[in-house]
Amino acid sequence: MRGEIWKKVFKNYGVIIFFVILVIILSLLSNKFLNIANVLNIIRQSSIIGLVAIGSTLTIISGNFDLSVGSVAGLTGVIAISLTNRFGVVSGVIIALLVGIVVGFINGFLVTKARINSFIVTLGMMTIVRGCALLWTNGYIVAGKIESYKLIGRGMIGPIPIPIIILVVFVAIFWFFMQKTRTGRYIYAVGGNKETAYLSGISVSRYQTMCYVIGGFLAAIAGIVLTSRMNAATPNDGTGYEFDAITGTIIGGTSLAGGEGNVLKSILGVILLNVINNGFNILNVNPYIQYVFRGFIILASVAIYSVRFRKE
Amino acid sequence: MIKKILICLLVTIFIVSLGVISSGCRVVTTDEAVASQTTAAAETTKAAETTAAATVKDNNATGLKQFNIVFVIAGVDAPFCAPYMKGYQDAAKAYGQKLEIKDGKWDANVVNNLIEDAVAAKVDAIAVNPIDSVAVVPAVEEAIKAKVPIMGSWVRIGAKNELYPGTFAYVGIDEWQRGFAAGNLMLKALPDGGGIVLIEGTPGMQAVNDRRDGFLAAIKSNPKIEVLGQQATKSWGREEATKIMENFIQANGDKIKGLYAQDDNMAIGGLLALEEAGMKDVKAVGIGGSKEGIKAILDGKMYGTVYDQPYEAGVLAFTSILNYLLGVKFPDEIIIKNPLVTIENASLFPGEW
Known part of the structure; x- marks a missing residue:
C-alpha cells in the first residue's frame, strides 16, 4: 500500500521533486542563483525550446515523433527575418507561420496516409527543411533591418520579457486544449491505443496530423522569437532543438509509448535543463565536466520513470 | 477522393514553396556577391x-x-x-x-x-x-x-x-596567432586590468583550443586581468552565447570588464545580454570580422575583432x-x-x- 503511494507520487510529481532538489542544491552552492532576476532569466532562456517542446509533447502523446522541428524553427526564422526586411513584420511573420503549418501538414500526411514510420518521415523532413534554409540564405547570416521586429524577442511588458509571455500563453492554451477539450482527450486516446480509438470511431489520422500541424506552427513561433531576439538568422539556427525539446518532454514524464504526458510538465523539464546550464555557468564548472553531468542528470530523472514502469 | 485532393494540394504547395525559396535565394546571392567582391582591406x-x-x-x-x-x-x-x-x-x-x-x-x-x-x-x-x-x-x-x-x-x-x-x-x-592577436586587443582595451569572461566554440575543436591558448598567452602580460569565467557553446551559436553571458552577468555582475568571444557571431550574442543588463562599458573582443561585428565596432558597441578573409x-x-x-x-x-x-x-x- 505504501509502495502504491510512492509510485503515484513519483508518477505525478517526479519532475517537480527533482526540480526542487536541484534548486535547493544550487541555491546552497551559490547565492547568485535564487533571485527574481535570475528566475526570469532562466524562464526566458527556456521559452524558445519550451515552445518547441509543447509541440513535441503533443506529437509524442499522439504516438509519433517529430524530429523536423529544429530545422523548421531554423527555416521559418530565416523566412520571417528576410521577408520582414523586405515587406514588413506582418507578412514576414504570417508567411513563416504558414510554412511551419505546411511542413507539419506534410509530415502528418506522410505518416498517417502514406503510412511511413514517423521517425523516418521527420528525419527526412529535417534534412529537406535544413537544406531549404541553406538554399534561401546561400549559407550567409541574414541580419535584421527592421527595428520593430526585435520587439518580439527583446521587448518587455512591465518587468516580464515578451518571450515569457508568449510561452505562458501557449502553454495555457495547449494545457487547456489537451486536458479539457474533447479533441485533446481524443489525442490521448489515439496515442494510448490506436486500434481501440479507431474502433471507437475516432479518426486516428486526423488527430495525428493535427499534432504535427500544431508542432510545425509552434516551431515556427520559436523560430520567429529566436531570430527576433538575435535580430539575425543563420541557416543552422535551431540545430538540435528537437533533441532538447524531446529531452525536456521525457524528463517531464511523457511516455515515449504515447497516450501519456502533460504539456506543463514538459515545460518544467525544459526549464530544468536550463536550470542545470545556468547553475553550471554561475558556478563556472569546466565545460567538459558539464557534458558528463548533464547526461547523468537526464538519465537520473528518466530513471525515476523507468523504475515506475518496471514495477507496473 | 480525399486522398487525391490531398495529393494535388501537396504538390501545389511544394511547387509554390520551391518557387518562393528559389526567388529568395536568388536575391540573397546577388547582394552577397557584390558585397564580398568589394572587399578592400x-x-x-x-x-x-x-x-x-x-x-x-x-x-x-x-x-x-x-x-x-x-x-x-x-x-x-x-x-x-x-x-x-x-x-x-x-x-x-x-x-x-x-x-x-x-x-x-x-x-x-x-x-x-x-x-x-x-x-x-x-x-x-x-x-x-x-x-x-x-x-x-x-x-x-x-x-x-x-x-x-x-x-x-x-x-x-x-x-x-x-x-x-x-x-x-x-x-x-594560424589559429593560435589569431587568439594571441585577440588577446593583444584585450590588453589594449583594458590597460588597468579587470575581470573578463570567455565564450568559446564547440568543445574539443582544435580551433577552440588554439584560440583560447593564444588568447591566454597574450593576456598573461597583464596580471591585473583576471578570467572570471570560461564557458563553451555547443555549436558556436549566438543564442547560446547570449544565455552564457546572461548567466555570467548573474554570477559576476559589475566585476566583468571584458568579454572575449571566439567569433563575432557569439560576441554579438554576448553584447545583447550586456546591453539588456545596462553594462555598455564592457569591452568585447571577437574574431572573424563579420558584417555585424564590424557594424557593432563602428557603433561603439564592440571594442575590436581579428579580421577574417x-x-x-x-x-x-x-x-x-x-x-x-x-x-x-x-x-x-x-x-x-x-x-x-x-x-x-x-x-x-x-x-x-
Missing part, C-alpha cells in the same frame, strides 16, 4: 592573389587545360563557409576549371572518407579543409601514397606548425592548386594575414560574412 593577400593569377594567365594565354579538382570542406552550414566556398568557386569559374566541393558535415571521419573517395576517383588535385589536423593524416597519407596531389586549406594538416611533408601547399591561417583565402588556395598543376613556381605556404579591427580603422573593412 585585403591588400597583402590581394597582391599575392594577383601575382598568382598573373603567372597563371601568362602561361596560358589561350585557354587552360581543364583539371578535375576536389575541395573537401569541413562543413557548409556555418556562416563563414559561404564566402570561403565562393572564393574557390569564383576562382574555378574564372579559370574555367572543374571544381567539386564536398561537405565534411563537421565530422572528421566523413572528411577522411571524402578524401579517400577523391583518391579512388583519381582526381587531379585535392584541397582539404580539415576539422582536426591530426585526424586527417591517415587519409592524406593515402593520397600521397597514391600520388594524388593534396594540400591543406585554412587548417593545417599534421600536428606540427609546418608544411606537412608530401603535401604540395598550405594556404590558411575567407573569400581571399579561397581564391588563393585555388590559384595555388592551379599553379601547382601547371608547374608554375609559387609560394607553398601562404598564411592569410589577420588585420586587427577597432573603431579607428573599422570603416576600411566591409566584412565578408
Whole structure:
C-alpha cells in the first residue's frame, strides 16, 4: 500500500521533486542563483525550446515523433527575418507561420496516409527543411533591418520579457486544449491505443496530423522569437532543438509509448535543463565536466520513470 | 477522393514553396556577391592573389587545360563557409576549371572518407579543409601514397606548425596567432586590468583550443586581468552565447570588464545580454570580422575583432592548386594575414560574412 503511494507520487510529481532538489542544491552552492532576476532569466532562456517542446509533447502523446522541428524553427526564422526586411513584420511573420503549418501538414500526411514510420518521415523532413534554409540564405547570416521586429524577442511588458509571455500563453492554451477539450482527450486516446480509438470511431489520422500541424506552427513561433531576439538568422539556427525539446518532454514524464504526458510538465523539464546550464555557468564548472553531468542528470530523472514502469 | 485532393494540394504547395525559396535565394546571392567582391582591406593577400593569377594567365594565354579538382570542406552550414566556398568557386569559374566541393558535415571521419573517395576517383588535385589536423593524416597519407596531389586549406594538416611533408601547399591561417592577436586587443582595451569572461566554440575543436591558448598567452602580460569565467557553446551559436553571458552577468555582475568571444557571431550574442543588463562599458573582443561585428565596432558597441578573409583565402588556395598543376613556381605556404579591427580603422573593412 505504501509502495502504491510512492509510485503515484513519483508518477505525478517526479519532475517537480527533482526540480526542487536541484534548486535547493544550487541555491546552497551559490547565492547568485535564487533571485527574481535570475528566475526570469532562466524562464526566458527556456521559452524558445519550451515552445518547441509543447509541440513535441503533443506529437509524442499522439504516438509519433517529430524530429523536423529544429530545422523548421531554423527555416521559418530565416523566412520571417528576410521577408520582414523586405515587406514588413506582418507578412514576414504570417508567411513563416504558414510554412511551419505546411511542413507539419506534410509530415502528418506522410505518416498517417502514406503510412511511413514517423521517425523516418521527420528525419527526412529535417534534412529537406535544413537544406531549404541553406538554399534561401546561400549559407550567409541574414541580419535584421527592421527595428520593430526585435520587439518580439527583446521587448518587455512591465518587468516580464515578451518571450515569457508568449510561452505562458501557449502553454495555457495547449494545457487547456489537451486536458479539457474533447479533441485533446481524443489525442490521448489515439496515442494510448490506436486500434481501440479507431474502433471507437475516432479518426486516428486526423488527430495525428493535427499534432504535427500544431508542432510545425509552434516551431515556427520559436523560430520567429529566436531570430527576433538575435535580430539575425543563420541557416543552422535551431540545430538540435528537437533533441532538447524531446529531452525536456521525457524528463517531464511523457511516455515515449504515447497516450501519456502533460504539456506543463514538459515545460518544467525544459526549464530544468536550463536550470542545470545556468547553475553550471554561475558556478563556472569546466565545460567538459558539464557534458558528463548533464547526461547523468537526464538519465537520473528518466530513471525515476523507468523504475515506475518496471514495477507496473 | 480525399486522398487525391490531398495529393494535388501537396504538390501545389511544394511547387509554390520551391518557387518562393528559389526567388529568395536568388536575391540573397546577388547582394552577397557584390558585397564580398568589394572587399578592400585585403591588400597583402590581394597582391599575392594577383601575382598568382598573373603567372597563371601568362602561361596560358589561350585557354587552360581543364583539371578535375576536389575541395573537401569541413562543413557548409556555418556562416563563414559561404564566402570561403565562393572564393574557390569564383576562382574555378574564372579559370574555367572543374571544381567539386564536398561537405565534411563537421565530422572528421566523413572528411577522411571524402578524401579517400577523391583518391579512388583519381582526381587531379585535392584541397582539404580539415576539422582536426591530426585526424586527417591517415587519409592524406593515402593520397600521397597514391600520388594524388593534396594540400591543406585554412587548417593545417599534421600536428606540427609546418608544411606537412608530401603535401604540395598550405594556404590558411594560424589559429593560435589569431587568439594571441585577440588577446593583444584585450590588453589594449583594458590597460588597468579587470575581470573578463570567455565564450568559446564547440568543445574539443582544435580551433577552440588554439584560440583560447593564444588568447591566454597574450593576456598573461597583464596580471591585473583576471578570467572570471570560461564557458563553451555547443555549436558556436549566438543564442547560446547570449544565455552564457546572461548567466555570467548573474554570477559576476559589475566585476566583468571584458568579454572575449571566439567569433563575432557569439560576441554579438554576448553584447545583447550586456546591453539588456545596462553594462555598455564592457569591452568585447571577437574574431572573424563579420558584417555585424564590424557594424557593432563602428557603433561603439564592440571594442575590436581579428579580421577574417575567407573569400581571399579561397581564391588563393585555388590559384595555388592551379599553379601547382601547371608547374608554375609559387609560394607553398601562404598564411592569410589577420588585420586587427577597432573603431579607428573599422570603416576600411566591409566584412565578408
